[in-house]
């Protein structure tokens with residue numbers, strides 16, 4: 618089964634750390650929405666898999682769309698695909714868009730999962746990051762969504778922010794646990810040169826946290842959330858039992874997906890396609906970049922997505938799909954990591970223990986073709 622992703626590339630204000638494809642020119646929303654419907658109409662046959670498992674509205678800020686606009690996209694999917702198999706429809710929201718009226722309208726739609734960017738429950742940290750909501754608004758938004766009947770809520774948290782570890786992070790984690798949400802995504806702050814934070818870093822106005830601090834905060838997050846019963850099932854994701862993100866799991870298990878909108882990527886098992894235009898260009902006509910994966914690239918992809926998950930990868934699968942030579946090379950490359958305890962071998966299965974997820978990129982890099 619396949620997944621569909623809609624990218625709504627608008628934000629009322631830009632956060633200091635954000636390098637997603639987004640725009641503050643919200644006057645273009647109607648044109649972009651119409652272009653996205655046109656793109657869906659023209660590109661749906663890119664997927665050879667016609668049964669849809671998940672639909673996801675990400676951004677940017679999808680909650681800048683009225684729920685009826687979100688439902689119109691879902692209806693359009695129903696007209697083009699077999700959506701009788703859909704299990705999960707997620708919308709990313711910003712806390713300050715979650716008014717009682719918005720929740721009431723959203724509850725009438727087919728959306729059954731909410732992903733909210735909270736990032737911190739420390740108002741100083743939120744201000745530093747340039748978020749446009751307060752901690753109190755975030756807590757109130759979750760309460761409103763619960764009252765509106767949403768029983769599958771995910772929240773995003775950011776750690777590794779210089780000056781906001783220690784008590785600030787502890788308070789955030791405790792506050793998030795008090796919300797009793799079903800799913801938590803916790804990301805380490807990364808500072809890209811093209812962002813406001815990147816420019817401030819270059820001028821020495823802000824600092825990155827030290828490697829030791831990164832490790833300590835990663836472990837603090839891991840321990841607090843797993844002790845509360847969340848499964849650390851992917852590098853950045855924690856879920857209560859039965860509440861893993863089905864949409865993201867599709868990406869990690871090599872399923873087909875169709876991305877609509879600027880900033881969205883698609884994959885049909887062979888070809889990867891993406892559109893990275895600015896909003897003003899996108900509304901004039903969509904231009905795609907594309908690549909067809911070689912066998913080696915597919916193997917690298919398999920290792921990368923598998924090792925980011927607690928399940929890891931299977932050496933027999935590598936041997937079956939890419940040959941015994943590839944399997945032997947990888948088994949050899951795994952040895953030093955197994956000896957250090959960074960990889961756990963169980964028969965043909967190799968997995969990174971959740972406590973070592975922070976070094977997953979290092980391990981994956983060594984195993985690549």
Ligand code: SF4
Nearest residue numbers: 628631632635676677
């Ligand atoms: S709201 Fe999200 S997408 Fe928009 S600028 Fe902030 S982090 Fe980026």
